Amino acid sequence: MLKNVHFLNAMNVFILSLAVSDLMIATCGSAIVTITNYQGSFFLGDAFCVFQGFAVNYFGLVSLCTLTLLAYERYNVVCKPMAGFKLNVRRSCQGLLFVWLYCLFWAVAPLLGWSSYGPEGVQTSCSLGWEERSWSNYSYLIFYTLLCFILPTAVIVYCYSNVLVSMRKINKSIELQGGKNCLEENEHAVRMVMAMIIAFFICWLPYTAISVVVVVDPEIYIPPLVATMPMYFAKTSPVYNPIIYFLTNKRFQELSLEILSCGRYVPRHTGGLMMCSMQRSQSRINPV
Numbered sequence: 001m002l003k004n005v006h007f008l009n010a011m012n013v014f015i016l017s018l019a020v021s022d023l024m025i026a027t028c029g030s031a032i033v034t035i036t037n038y039q040g041s042f043f044l045g046d047a048f049c050v051f052q053g054f055a056v057n058y059f060g061l062v063s064l065c066t067l068t069l070l071a072y073e074r075y076n077v078v079c080k081p082m083a084g085f086k087l088n089v090r091r092s093c094q095g096l097l098f099v100w101l102y103c104l105f106w107a108v109a110p111l112l113g114w115s116s117y118g119p120e121g122v123q124t125s126c127s128l129g130w131e132e133r134s135w136s137n138y139s140y141l142i143f144y145t146l147l148c149f150i151l152p153t154a155v156i157v158y159c160y161s162n163v164l165v166s167m168r169k170i171n172k173s174i175e176l177q178g179g180k181n182c183l184e185e186n187e188h189a190v191r192m193v194m195a196m197i198i199a200f201f202i203c204w205l206p207y208t209a210i211s212v213v214v215v216v217d218p219e220i221y222i223p224p225l226v227a228t229m230p231m232y233f234a235k236t237s238p239v240y241n242p243i244i245y246f247l248t249n250k251r252f253q254e255l256s257l258e259i260l261s262c263g264r265y266v267p268r269h270t271g272g273l274m275m276c277s278m279q280r281s282q283s284r285i286n287p288v
Helices: 010-039 046-079 089-112 135-176 180-216 224-234 237-248 250-260 279-285
Strands: 117-120 125-128
Touching: 010 046, 010 089, 010 125, 010 237, 046 089, 046 117, 046 125, 046 135, 046 180, 089 135, 117 224, 125 224, 135 180, 180 224, 180 237
Parallel strands: none
Antiparallel strands: 117 125
């Protein structure tokens, strides 16, 4: 994407941010956990344990908030094509800057005493110290769950429920007026982003559920293995987005094959990803 500047647009800027956060989760989370599990303990020291907890927390939040921006981008394209506000690369970068700073606040807070990072479960990985029985930790987990999970989830649900309703309404009209290609591109983009969102929630819901259970019932006993598995599952989240993106985007497939073949493969498509506007079709349906 960086090699092909013409491939950059509002949606692909979000995809690039998602790729960076996924790569960091894989590097700081999945790779390290594989090594520490092989050794049977987290042998890298307390400082590195805190760093791992911070990194996985931070980049996991960035991934969720970036998916939220992707949902909003699709909502903007499909539901409000004639609105004055239009997402472009500059505005997308501004939105991502806010997201990365917002997530940084929640990731840094445990370093400053509001909750903490430490070993979890079978002691081979580190994360938020949700097992810590203190009001400071409970308050952090409550606000964290509300503002960093439930709020983004609500935005995603709102955006996609409206997107699906809008696409059903204009489906027939667009086909009758020759806008079938535009509709297909938008539907394809919606399906791709929805697949990414579903994969993310499948990976992170068990971990969030454990945190909520601890907040609701602080005295509950959770076996170490049960406490460990959700976080291991969450650390697999970086695996799925590249697979989804590769399988659902022909332009990305061809550019990837060009890079992997050291230029021997010549891509047939060079355009950006699915930024077809539905404004023209909407204006035909609702003439001024």
